[in-house]
Each structure stands twice: as structure tokens, then as C-alpha cells.
Amino acid sequence: MQAPVPSRSADAKAPDPIIRRVLISRNRIDQDALKVIRRLTQHGHVAYLVGGGVRDLLLGREPKDFDVATSAKPPAVRRLFRNGRLIGRRFRLAHILFPGNKIIEVATFRRDPNGSDPHIESSSSSGGAADAAGATGASDEIFETREEDSDLLIRWDNVYGSPHEDAIRRDFTINGLFYDVERQEVIDYVNGLSDLRDGIVRTIGKPEISFREDPVRILRAIKFSARLDMGIDQAVYDAMVALAGGLRQSAPARLLEETLRLMRGGAAHSSIYLTWDVGALGVLLPELVAFLEDQPDGAQILWRRLAAVDRAHQEHKLPSDTVLLAALLYEPILESALDGESVSSFSADVLDPIAERLAIPRKVKVRIEKIIGALPDLRRGKLRPHASTDYLADALQLLELQCQAEGAGYPEWLARRKQFQNYRGHATPRAAARKNTGYSQ
Numbered sequence: 552m553q554a555p556v557p558s559r560s561a562d563a564k565a566p567d568p569i570i571r572r573v574l575i576s577r578n579r580i581d582q583d584a585l586k587v588i589r590r591l592t593q594h595g596h597v598a599y600l601v602g603g604g605v606r607d608l609l610l611g612r613e614p615k616d617f618d619v620a621t622s623a624k625p626p627a628v629r630r631l632f633r634n635g636r637l638i639g640r641r642f643r644l645a646h647i648l649f650p651g652n653k654i655i656e657v658a659t660f661r662r663d664p665n666g667s668d669p670h671i672e673s674s675s676s677s678g679g680a681a682d683a684a685g686a687t688g689a690s691d692e693i694f695e696t697r698e699e700d701s702d703l704l705i706r707w708d709n710v711y712g713s714p715h716e717d718a719i720r721r722d723f724t725i726n727g728l729f730y731d732v733e734r735q736e737v738i739d740y741v742n743g744l745s746d747l748r749d750g751i752v753r754t755i756g757k758p759e760i761s762f763r764e765d766p767v768r769i770l771r772a773i774k775f776s777a778r779l780d781m782g783i784d785q786a787v788y789d790a791m792v793a794l795a796g797g798l799r800q801s802a803p804a805r806l807l808e809e810t811l812r813l814m815r816g817g818a819a820h821s822s823i824y825l826t827w828d829v830g831a832l833g834v835l836l837p838e839l840v841a842f843l844e845d846q847p848d849g850a851q852i853l854w855r856r857l858a859a860v861d862r863a864h865q866e867h868k869l870p871s872d873t874v875l876l877a878a879l880l881y882e883p884i885l886e887s888a889l890d891g892e893s894v895s896s897f898s899a900d901v902l903d904p905i906a907e908r909l910a911i912p913r914k915v916k917v918r919i920e921k922i923i924g925a926l927p928d929l930r931r932g933k934l935r936p937h938a939s940t941d942y943l944a945d946a947l948q949l950l951e952l953q954c955q956a957e958g959a960g961y962p963e964w965l966a967r968r969k970q971f972q973n974y975r976g977h978a979t980p981r982a983a984a985r986k987n988t989g990y991s992q
Contacts, residue, residue, distance in 0.1 A: 565715035569739040573730070575608050580732065583649045584617035587657060588732055590631055596623040597714065599729035599738065601658075606725050609737070609747055610779070619657045620717060620729065628657050662712025663720050715740050722761065722768045723775065724753050750781040758790035766797035770809040773825045777818035788829070795830040803910035810835060810909065814875040817864040820857040823879070835909065838883040838901055849882060856881070856956035863952070870948045877919045877949050880905065884923050922946040926953065 577585065584600065591598035600608075601620040608614060621628065625637050628645040635647045635657075645657040712720075714729060718740040721727040727741040737744065741755050752775050754761040754768070762768055769791045776783050783791070798806065813822035826832040833840045843850045856878050863869050870878070877884075880902070887901045906916045925937050925946040937943050 565713060566740065568715070568718075569737075569742070569744060571737045571739070571744060572735060573609065573737050574735055575730070575732075577732075579608060579613075581614075581617040581653075581655070583647075583653060584619060584655050585732060587619055587632070587647050587655050591619070591621050591623055591628070591657075592733065594623075594631060596621050596627070597660075598623070599714070599731055601729050602721070602726050605728045605730045605737070606743075606747065608730070609728070609744075617655060619655060620660055620714070621657055622660055622714075623657075624659050624711060628659075659711050660714055660717035661720060662710050662716035714738070719755055721755055722765070722771060724755055725775065725779075725781075727755055750779075751784055752776050752779075752781050752787065753784040754787050754790075758784075758787040759794065762790055762794045762797060765801075766794065767801050767805050767809055769795060769798065769829070769831055770806075770813065770826070773822055773829070773831070774809070774813055774816060774818075777813070777821035777825060778816040791829045791831070795834055798831060798834045803908060806835060807909040807911060810879075811872050811875060814857075814860065814879065815864070815869060815872075817861055819860045819864075819875075820854055823857055824854070836880070836883075836905065838905060839880065842882045842886065846882070852953075852956045853879075853882060855958070856952050859952045859955040862955075870952070871945055873915055873918050874922070874945050874948045874952075876911070876915070877922055877945075878952050880919065881923060881949075881953070884919070918942055918945065922949050926950055 580600070584604075588598045588600070598619055598621040600617060602616075602618050604614040604617045623631070625643050625645050628647075629635050629637050632645070632647050634649065635645050637643060637645055642658075644659070647655040647657060649655065718727045718729070721741075724741045724743040724746045726743070727739075728743045728747075729738040730736070731738060746753050752772050754772075772783060772787060772791060775781060813819065813826065816822070823832065826835070827840065827843065843853070860870070860875065860878055869875075883901050902911075902916050902920065905911065906913070921940070921942045922945045925940075925942070926949065928934070928936055929946060929950050934943070937946065
């Protein structure tokens with residue numbers, strides 16, 4: 552059993568963290584992230600791997616990102632890295648740029664901007680902190696909780712603090728872990744190791760306060776539960792249901808990105824179902840919820856189409872974001888054109904409010920209309936009207952997802968796919984002439 556290292560926290564009142572030695576091969580950690588940490592520590596700063604990268608390493612998964620938390624303030628980080636740039640106003644941090652469009656994100660330790668007292672009531676209701684083998688002391692200290700203000704939404708987050716203060720202001724316990732790459736130790740102030748072991752998504756502190764501070768955390772809880780196959784703590788789930796309406800306060804661009812993350816992560820079926828179950832889908836896409844409730848038989852096609860998206864992810868053939876949105880919105884858009892007219896003529900009533908609610912760019916909205924509108928022709932093998940378009944590949948991907956969902960049409964799709972693939976990119980002479988002259992209709 553090792554003693555805590557006092558220098559790890561500038562806050563003398565901070566409880567001792569759980570410290571567990573975990574041997575993680577350097578080959579599993581991004582080498583550029585290691586370079587960033589090494590330079591920061593060589594110049595006297597504390598620097599750890601943090602967040603989802605640590606979580607995924609401990610779960611034996613391949614991290615998507617390697618983020619760094621440090622005691623160095625953004626201007627100091629910028630001075631140390633000529634390949635760095637500072638971004639953000641609400642949340643100031645540094646991006647260290649490397650070849651191949653790689654970015655290592657470096658954030659300064661922060662504390663709760665809404666007050667000097669931590670808002671955490673209890674790091675975990677499971678009492679798992681005392682149950683960490685090889686760990687040094689876990690504190691039983693209980694922190695006071697702020698009054699539940701009517702407006703806790705965080706609009707400014709550049710108040711710097713200690714590692715302990717930084718850990719307890721994060722969203723979920725499984726994301727509040729630090730990894731000291733030099734000492735090969737996990738530093739846990741929030742009982743994240745216990746929840747990671749038990750497979751539980753739990754907020755740091757009271758979920759009601761956490762979701763009022765940032766309602767998008769509701770979608771993040773869904774994402775982690777579905778993608779990592781974890782349960783959601785009952786108190787957290789209840790707060791998600793009660794506070795789903797708070798998503799209306801969030802920036803539409805953030806809602807779009809989090810919705811796409813639910814679709815991209817290999818668990819689209821579970822993610823969207825859970826989003827519906829807690830009431831968040833009714834805030835994001837009430838048009839889709841209306842379909843699910845009015846057409847229970849047709850809803851099964853949606854769930855099977857989302858399962859097909861997950862299979863595409865497993866096969867490393869994930870469609871574009873445009874196709875993912877079209878796969879999610881297919882039925883509401885199609886219903887808007889039931890009288891036989893073209894999809895684009897009638898989908899505006901459905902798509903325009905969705906595009907405004909989720910900040911979907913106009914060009915993406917138009918492309919969704921086009922690829923859904925092309926499906927009737929493609930089903931009949933009529934590629935000529937779409938051969939010279941830039942959306943044919945997306946339309947074919949959507950058709951494949953739909954054929955898988957319908958089941959009966961999938962063998963026909965497989966038989967015709969070679970014909971489609973040979974045809975792609977080969978426009979008729981007239982279509983090629985229009986493309987070369989810049990004319991299109």
C-alpha cells in the first residue's frame with residue numbers, strides 16, 4: 552500500500568484519492584500524447600491522461616482520443632508547444648496538432664464555476680471506494696450540496712483549480728479518472744474504479760444538479776450505457792426522465808453532434824431506444840416519436856434498420872452522417888409524401904423544423920431529401936436518373952440498410968449490388984456533358 556503523493560493536489564482540503572497501480576503498455580497509449588505529457592512534466596507541471604481514454608484503457612478497449620489534464624494554464628501550454636493553438640471561450644483549452652490531422656487536447660485542471668464549494672454529495676452510493684485492492688486511502692468525507700438553483704446551466708467554465716476539484720466537476724464517475732503514465736497509477740477521487748468494475752453509469756454528485764448544469768449529459772449517459780453495455784444508476788435514470796425537457800436549453804449544434812454520436816458508436820439501436828424510453832427523443836425528434844407511437848408495426852423496421860447500422864459499424868463500413876440521419880428520419884419523411892408526389896415536395900414540413908431544432912446544415916437537409924427520394928427508382932433498378940449525381944453512393948447505402956431492415960428484399964439487393972457498383976460513376980453521355988458544362992437539372 553502506497554502513501555498518497557501530496558503534490559498531486561494543490562487543495563489541502565482535498566480527500567486522499569484511491570491510487571491503484573495499473574500496468575498499461577506504452578504501446579496502447581498514443582505516442583504523441585506521451586510526448587505532450589513528458590514535455591509538460593519536464594517543465595514542472597502536473598499532467599495526466601484523463602477521461603474517456605483512461606476509461607477505455609482500463610476496459611481493454613481501444614481509445615478514440617487521448618486527452619490530457621494539466622496544472623499548466625492555457626497560455627503556458629501554448630508557449631511550450633509551437634504546434635499548439637488555443638481554442639474556446641466558454642471552455643479555454645489547447646489543441647496540440649500532429650501530422651495526419653491528429654489533435655491531442657490539453658485542458659487545465661478546473662473547479663466548479665458556480666461556487667467555491669464542491670457540489671458533490673457522495674462520489675458513489677455503492678460504497679465501492681473502500682473495496683479497491685491495492686488502493687491507498689479512500690475518503691468517506693461527505694460534501695455539502697449547493698441549493699438547487701432554478702438555473703444551474705454552466706455558461707462559463709474557465710475557473711482553474713486542483714486535480715481533485717477537476718475530477719469532481721466532470722460528468723460521470725467512469726470519466727473522472729486520471730492516469731499517471733510515469734508512475735503507472737490510476738488516481739480516483741470519485742469512486743470511478745468501483746463503477747467501472749460494476750458496469751454502472753453514475754453522475755459525480757447529485758444527478759439533478761449535473762443535468763441542470765449541462766442537459767446534454769443526458770445524451771452522454773445514454774451513449775455510455777449503450778456503447779459500453781453498462782447499466783444506469785436508478786437515481787440517474789429518474790433524473791434523466793424528469794429533466795429531459797432541459798435539452799431545449801442546449802445549443803442545437805451540440806444536440807446534433809450528440810445525436811450523431813449515438814448513431815455512430817456501434818450501438819445505434821440501443822441508444823435511440825433508450826433515448827425514446829427516457830423521453831429525450833420527444834424533445835429532439837417529436838416527429839419520430841409520433842411515428843413510433845402511431846405505427847408500432849412500422850417501428851420494427853426502424854429498429855431493424857438501426858441494427859443494420861450497428862452491423863455496418865462492426866464491419867468498418869459506417870455510412871456518412873447524412874445517411875445516418877436519413878436512416879433515423881426515413882419514416883417521418885416518407886409519410887410526408889404518401890400521396891404519391893416526390894419526397895422533396897412534401898418533406899419540408901417535416902425536415903425544416905428538425906433542421907432548425909438540431910442545426911442541420913441546409914446542404915445536408917437537401918441531400919437527405921434527395922437520397923430518400925431516389926430510393927423508389929433504385930429499388931426498381933433505375934440508376935440512370937441518378938447516375939451522374941453526387942448522392943448516388945449515399946442513396947445506395949441507405950437502400951442497403953432498408954433492404955436489410957425489410958428482410959424480404961435483401962437477397963434481391965445482394966443480387967443487384969454488383970450491377971449497382973459497376974454502374975456507379977458511369978454517367979450517360981448526356982449527363983456527363985451536363986456535368987462538364989456545369990448545367991444540371
